[in-house]
Amino acid sequence: MASPNLAGHHLDPPTGMGSNLSAWTPHGILISGTGTMGHKEGKPGSLPDRGQRNVPIAVLLLAFCGISFYLGKMFCSQKSKFEAVGHTDVPGKGSVHQMKSVSFPECSIEYQDYTPCTDPRKWKKYGTHRLTFMERHCPPIFERKECLIPPPDGYRPSIRWPKSRDQCWYRNVPYDWINKQKSNQNWLRKQGEKFLFPGGGTMFPRGVSAYVDLMQDLIPEMKDGTIRTAIDTGCGVASWGGDLLDRGILTVSLAPRDNHEAQVQFALERGIPAILGIISTQRLPFPSQSFDMAHCSRCLIPWTEFGGIYLLEIHRILRPGGFWVLSGPPVNYENRWKGWDTTVEQQRTDYEKLQDLLSSMCFKLYAKKDDIAVWQKSSDDSCYTKQLSDPDAYPPKCDDSLEPDSAWYTPLRSCVVVPIPKHKKISLMSVPKWPDRLHAASERISEVHGGSSSALKQDDGNWKARVKYYKKLLPAMGTDKIRNVMDMNTVYGGFAAALIEDPLWVMNVVSSYAANTLGVVYDRGLIGTYHDWCEAFSTYPRTYDLLHLDGLFTAESHRCGNSSHFFSFRVLCDTKYMLISI
DSSP: OOOOOOOSOBOOOOTTOOSOEEEEEEOBOOBTTBOOOOOOTTSOOOOOOSSOEEEEEEGGGGGGGGOHHHHGGGOOSSBOOEEEEEEOOBTTTBOOOOEEEEEEOBOOGGGTTOOGGGOGGGGGGSOOGGGGGGSOOOOOGGGOOOSBOOOOTTOOOOOOTTGGGGEEEGGGSOOOHHHHHHGGGTSOEEETTEEEOOOOOTTOTTOHHHHHHHHHHHOGGGTTTSOOEEEEESOTTSHHHHHHHTTTOEEEEEEOSSTTOOHHHHHHHTTOOEEEOOOSSBOOSSOSSOEEEEEEESOOOOTTSGGGHHHHHHHHHEEEEEEEEEESTTTTHHHHGGGGTSOHHHHHHHHHHHHHHHHHTTEEEEEEETTEEEEEEOOOHHHHHHHHSSTTOSSOBOOTTSOTTOOSSOBOOSSBOOOOTTOOSOSTTTSOOTTGGGGSOOGGGGGSTTOOHHHHHHHHHHHHHHHHHHHHHOTTTTSTTOOEEEETTOSSSHHHHHTTTSSOEEEEEEETTSOOOHHHHHHTTOOEEEEOTTSOOSSOTTOBSEEEEESHHHHHHHHHOTTSOOOOOOBOSSSOEEEEEO
8 A cells, every 4th residue: 555645734843842743634444545535524425345444654653553452443434544634854864754554454343332441241250349340441462452443334523512512413322222211301312313412410300501500509619710620420421511611610521331321422422521430449540639529410329338438539539628519319308208219217317427427528518409419628627637636537537658649540448538738729719710720830730840830831831832833733723623632641731721712622641650740730720530551541432533642652662562552542533633742
């Protein structure tokens, strides 16, 4: 197969880049050098025959050639050619023009929504206690699939934002079970070739906007920029997180791959931030004291069981002064208990147990009305000193050997992670309000090697220049063609900060083996997660529009190797992109 032409620009990179840069776009499928493209949104083009595909890959990305399994996540609906749309000249090395082809077979259609580390086919191998089978269990090397993942039959380019918030193509996420089970609660509704999302939910039958309006009346901090980051545990189809986007609040919608079928996939298909995950036996992949708000709308998490271990994890990731919002059992049990297949006495007991547990963790009831109750985490260190100094206190204080930010395959423990006393300025009321906090130096930056206020300012300036350059190389950036973005090797979130005015959101990923800067990212009002790039990412195929890799091959190849199953790319089809800087 002949190498594709390197179209696009010969641009001088901004000062400080100093590395090779290529922008890659997968344009569907090529069979023996032929294929069709050019369909417009909503009008599917010709799908290729099933069989062997040739994937051209640049020599400069030789490490790319060994990652056949996770490369399969980039499989799209027309041609499997990855075409360079721009590159830079490297001083002393000349331009990078050589291309090399690597062939992979196509996976069978049953793998169209394959999530390697949360694979329902493997659930029987793991225990049911505390739903551990739904946690991450990545396959060993000898079980990894080395094939390209196909899209569903009839797959179309996703509907563009903001229309996508309320609708998606049925064939892109062809699941009927959740539609049949939840249609009476207005989660979603199939109409013709689309799923419509009217914004309903189990606890907000009048619609999510009315539900959030009531919540804002109870929590005024949601209106003035005080609250910027949130997490929704058991998010359903992410109606809550989708509504908050218009209110300036960025939410990580979290749900496992379970019998509700593709909750997270529905969210990402519609351009709403989401990630696969469950509170079970391991910590969530987020730093301590990171979220301004946490939410559970009848998420059915047994908060008071197992020593309150699940609520203790919410306490760990919630910023001092942050809010925990619960709607559903046992809140408003006086009026709701008859519909919960229980007794009023049982629900009263459950509510009292919950209140006692929250008090023991230094939460106070902040507001309560109808089906919504709000508790606020204390920002006063004296509460912890007073309540946890007793050796008989339960839950007890975690000992100093347990790192608060350790959150990659770290077991949950039934103890309270006490806010670090030296962190005086990361409480919710101490962090600048949004959008001022985006460019304010976090107190935690001083704990990063070389980190300082001036370093953050310089980093932001560099990324502003680089993004300006990226947009010349890749004109789709800043348009509605790109919505879901992942920065796969972020430091301070500078790339995301430089894109803040664009109609997109960024999942900032900090390697579990890199310097811990994710707390700084959250302090800026951005979102992200820890991850080990030797494993598959916690998402579905075809869920990101742009992947940004800055120095990732250099940083991780010594661990994962050039021939290992290295990265988890799941890029949506048609005009979707990777920006790679080595």
